[in-house]
Amino acid sequence: MFNVGDTVVYPYHGAGKIKDMEEKDILGKKMTYYVVYFPLNHVTLMLPENRIGESGLRKTIAMEQLEEVANALKACEAPVKKEAARPYSKENETLLKTGCILDACSVIANLTSKKGARNNGLHxxxxxxxxxxxxxxxxxxxxxxxxxxxxxxxxxxxxxxxx
Incomplete structure (x- = not known):
């Protein structure tokens, strides 16, 4: 699935690099773990190989997708929801948990638009x-x-x- 040296994205944690694969004996059962280092926050996580599919771990985007990211960051022209701060915040949190860079771009675009429409900034x-x-x-x-x-x-x- 993934190899040592691959750059990957783990939802809500961001991008990191697979530094190693380790086999651990947990309660008499051998399990393989990916050791992923996240340079931005200087965190290392061990992710069990048998749960990678459900974890949302993915490879980083390709250079060719940067233009798509740039376009997705542009603020939307949809009207900003008024007096719906709570549900809107939950919607943004849900988008961030997907681990999709375009969803994160959507959060930035929406909140940038909302910030521009408000006199006193964001909640x-x-x-x-x-x-x-x-x-x-x-x-x-x-x-x-x-x-x-x-x-x-x-x-x-x-x-x-x-x-």
Whole structure:
């Protein structure tokens, strides 16, 4: 499925690199684990191989998909929902949990549009979701395009325009 050295994305954690595969004896049962290092937050996780399919782990996007990412970051022209902060926040959290970069772009586009339409900025939950979405995309851009964190943030900011 995956090999040591592959760059992967783990939902809600962002992009990382498979550093190793280890076999562990857990309660008398041998299990293989992927050891994944996430450079943006300096975290290493061990993911059981037999649960990778249901975990949402995927390979990072290809360079050819960067234009699609840039387009998905553009703020939507749909009207911003009024007085629906809670359900809207939950919708954004659900999108972030999918692990799909285009869903994270959608969160940024929606919240950027919402931020532009509000006089007093975003609610705290929306700000957190916006930051999470940016960090998620930054982590993937850093590995795919070998950008620094600042360069990846600039890429996002350049393409996410308020309408």
């Amino acid at each position: 705290m939950e929306d700000r957190k979701n916006l930051d999470r979405a940016k960090q998620f995309i930054i982590s993937e851009l850093m590995l795919v395009k070998e950008m620094s964190e600042d360069e990846a943030l600039s890429f996002i900011d350049e393409h996410a325009e308020a309408t």
